Amino acid sequence: MIAEQLAANIIYGLLLGGVYGLATMGLSLIFGVLRVVNVGHGAFIMVGAFTAFWMFTLYSIPPLASIVVAVIVGLAMGFVVFMTIIRRLLDAPELSTLLATFGIGVFIEELSKFFWGPDYVGYSWDIGGISLPFTELPFTKLYAFGSSIVIAALLYVWFSRTKLGKAIRAVVEDKEGAMVCGINVNMVYALSFAIGIALTVTSGVLVTLFTPVGINVYMGGDYTLKAFVIAVLGGLGSPWGAFYAGFIFGLLENGSYTLLGLIPGVEPFGLTRFVSFTALLLILLLKPTGLLGGE
Amino acid sequence: MLKVSKLESGYGEMQVLWGVDLEVKEKSITTVLGPNGAGKSTTLKAIFGIISPWNGMVEYFGEDVTKTPPHKKVEMGITMVPEGRHLFPNMTVEDNLLMGAYLSRAEEKFEDSLELVYTLFPRLKEREEQKAGTLSGGEQQMLAIGRALMTSPNLILMDEPSQGLAPKLVKEVFETIYKLKEEGLTILLVEQNVFSSLDISDYAYVLHEGKIAFGGSVDEIKESEDIKKAYLGV
Numbered sequence: 404m405i406a407e408q409l410a411a412n413i414i415y416g417l418l419l420g421g422v423y424g425l426a427t428m429g430l431s432l433i434f435g436v437l438r439v440v441n442v443g444h445g446a447f448i449m450v451g452a453f454t455a456f457w458m459f460t461l462y463s464i465p466p467l468a469s470i471v472v473a474v475i476v477g478l479a480m481g482f483v484v485f486m487t488i489i490r491r492l493l494d495a496p497e498l499s500t501l502l503a504t505f506g507i508g509v510f511i512e513e514l515s516k517f518f519w520g521p522d523y524v525g526y527s528w529d530i531g532g533i534s535l536p537f538t539e540l541p542f543t544k545l546y547a548f549g550s551s552i553v554i555a556a557l558l559y560v561w562f563s564r565t566k567l568g569k570a571i572r573a574v575v576e577d578k579e580g581a582m583v584c585g586i587n588v589n590m591v592y593a594l595s596f597a598i599g600i601a602l603t604v605t606s607g608v609l610v611t612l613f614t615p616v617g618i619n620v621y622m623g624g625d626y627t628l629k630a631f632v633i634a635v636l637g638g639l640g641s642p643w644g645a646f647y648a649g650f651i652f653g654l655l656e657n658g659s660y661t662l663l664g665l666i667p668g669v670e671p672f673g674l675t676r677f678v679s680f681t682a683l684l685l686i687l688l689l690k691p692t693g694l695l696g697g698e
Numbered sequence: 699m700l701k702v703s704k705l706e707s708g709y710g711e712m713q714v715l716w717g718v719d720l721e722v723k724e725k726s727i728t729t730v731l732g733p734n735g736a737g738k739s740t741t742l743k744a745i746f747g748i749i750s751p752w753n754g755m756v757e758y759f760g761e762d763v764t765k766t767p768p769h770k771k772v773e774m775g776i777t778m779v780p781e782g783r784h785l786f787p788n789m790t791v792e793d794n795l796l797m798g799a800y801l802s803r804a805e806e807k808f809e810d811s812l813e814l815v816y817t818l819f820p821r822l823k824e825r826e827e828q829k830a831g832t833l834s835g836g837e838q839q840m841l842a843i844g845r846a847l848m849t850s851p852n853l854i855l856m857d858e859p860s861q862g863l864a865p866k867l868v869k870e871v872f873e874t875i876y877k878l879k880e881e882g883l884t885i886l887l888v889e890q891n892v893f894s895s896l897d898i899s900d901y902a903y904v905l906h907e908g909k910i911a912f913g914g915s916v917d918e919i920k921e922s923e924d925i926k927k928a929y930l931g932v
């Protein structure tokens with residue numbers, strides 16, 4: 404019974420972890436290329452969640468198809484935010500960028516509340532699932548996981564094979580070196596920021612496949628927090644490290660949920676977060692560059 | 699080919715260049731000498747556009763390129779071998795060279811450029827698959843020059859290419875620079891290695907506290923004991 408529950412939660416942890424990974428890649432990419440910490444990260448996840456909700460509710464478009472919409476919305480938002488705000492902050496002190504991205508997050512949340520209201524909304528996309536001996540696995544979660552893997556893989560190929568992808572890597576490795584090669588560094592910044600936001604908005608679509616009724620304009624804060632933990636675990640600035648670290652975080656969260664539930668008198672939900680963040684502290688104590696980071 | 703007039707620039711509030719005037723003739727080697735902190739690197743960075751010129755003018759073949767961003771300058775045939783090399787340490791030697799041929803102008807001449815680089819530096823060919831960060835200092839310098847050549851430039855700005863190299867390698871680097879001139883390239887060189895650089899140069903300038911203190915042919919500098927004593931410490 405307990406073993407079954409644990410097995411089920413480990414599988415859910417892995418599936419959710421894949422989405423966590425994707426939800427953090429954008430944050431790490433933006434930090435890696437621009438050295439900008441996007442404190443407003445979660446607001447873009449919320450935009451993705453509402454994209455999935457409205458597409459489904461208004462036009463009956465399934466969430467997987469909404470991914471395309473999310474990518475377009477994300478690229479556009481990222482580009483506009485970069486051109487209007489981030490571009491001016493590249494040489495500014497860190498505190499300015501932190502405050503600015505925090506402000507962007509609040510602005511997006513409040514604007515969304517103005518249009519969409521403060522209530523929790525949700526949708527139900529029931530497409531069945533697979534019966535395992537110990538649990539019922541809904542296809543929606545499997546699809547969310549699969550989409551994360553496919554998107555991360557596509558991004559990897561794009562980075563390692565295309566000229567623009569390589570130009571981004573070059574800027575990360577050495578900005579001045581990139582300049583003498585003729586790479587337009589500002590263009591690379593704009594592109595990376597837009598891709599980072601597009602990834603984040605897309606992950607917001609996938610998040611709703613796990614919590615389809617938890618869509619709310621303030622839902623992002625929780626994800627911002629988790630994304631920071633995952634980004635640090637993965638060695639800040641590395642999108643691939645972040646992707647792997649997402650799995651670790653998902654497993655940790657879901658595994659500890661089951662185990663904590665066994666202790667009488669303990670409310671596992673509240674303590675889960677405590678365990679996840681304690682693990683983070685421990686890892687950072689032992690390996691300050693992050694679990695998967697370099698030396 | 700390149701004409702710099704009354705160039706002023708600096709970092710933040712701090713002005714470093716106080717009106718630099720210099721000229722580079724096509725297919726020549728022009729050297730800028732000067733003590734540490736004179737503003738040699740700053741001059742090259744302001745010409746190339748890594749930092750913005752505050753005042754004055756940079757002309758390239760008569761065209762005003764003072765505010766032209768670096769990537770457009772590379773498109774026009776200007777590139778730089780920066781101080782400290784600025785390679786891509788986690789990329790292979792081959793990928794570093796490939797990045798040099800990033801623009802379409804360079805891509806068209808990719809094969810020829812690569813052959814030139816591997817002829818000049820056979821060691822780079824041997825180490826094609828090795829990560830740039832693991833190369834020796836001398837090899838890294840060769841790669842930095844090689845990467846600049848891959849952009850298919852007319853004018854290369856070189857910042858202390860002999861820095862930190864063993865005497866034998868220093869000699870090799872200067873010989874290479876001379877070969878590049880024979881290939882038809884133009885070079886604006888910044889150096890602390892007075893004698894070696896004067897040996898290969900056609901023209902020389904002495905930069906002192908952000909201003910040109912002397913400019914002329916190499917022979918003039920070599921003959922003037924005053925200049926050598928006052929500014930070059932030799």
Ligand SMILES: Nc1ncnc2c1ncn2[C@@H]1O[C@H](COP(=O)(O)OP(=O)(O)OP(=O)(O)O)[C@@H](O)[C@H]1O
Nearest residue numbers: 709714732733734735736737738739740741781890
């Ligand atoms: N990035 C920077 N930020 C602030 N000040 C700088 C920066 N780079 C150089 N400086 C200052 O500008 C002045 C000129 O520096 P520059 O690097 O141009 O000298 P240099 O002639 O190249 O010296 P060296 O021979 O040591 O390379 C120095 O006082 C230096 O401290």
Ligand SMILES: [Mg+2]
Nearest residue numbers: 738739740781
């Ligand atoms: Mg210097």
